Amino acid sequence: MVSAKILFMSEAYLFCAFVLLFSVSAGLVLILLGKGRVERLLVLQLLGTSTVAVVLLLAQSLKLPGLRDLALVLGLLACIVALAFIRYGCLDSGSGGEKQ
């Protein structure tokens, strides 16, 4: 009875992770269809935040505590990518289709 409950919980975590991945893949459409670099950077930020949540859910579901460290690194990396984009002025040309 107890083990059945634990099994149900780990599958429910997996389901939540799947829903989040679906949401991210809907955002990835915007990378394909988007007009400017800023939009794509925004999708990247969305991807970073959602990936942290997905990896944390997977850590809980698969009983792999190491994945929590991975989530920490992914959160840091998403931030650094955006910083590099801004620092080296990659956003200057093509800022969100606002050009006339």
Add this chain to the structure above:
Amino acid sequence: MIDFLGWLLIGLGIIFFLSGTLALLRFPDLNTRLHALTKADNLGLGLVILGLALHPGSLTIALKLFLIWLLVTLASASIAHLIARSALTAKHRLEDEL
């Protein structure tokens, strides 16, 4: 009871994530998108992490989850401001050139 509360929070967090993605797809310009994306996503992540922290029953894991949440929230808030400022200066430079 606490399990149920945790699932409730995770479900709410996922709803916020979905609405954030929907906002990114549907909103017209950069500022509204930035606004929707940063708030909805960070709230979603916060709720998911709070729900997860209620489940394992170990204080160490809950503390680690809290630290991850703190890092992502701080980073994402500052990045949102940097993107907005960078896009604004780029727009002004474009207007000066015209």
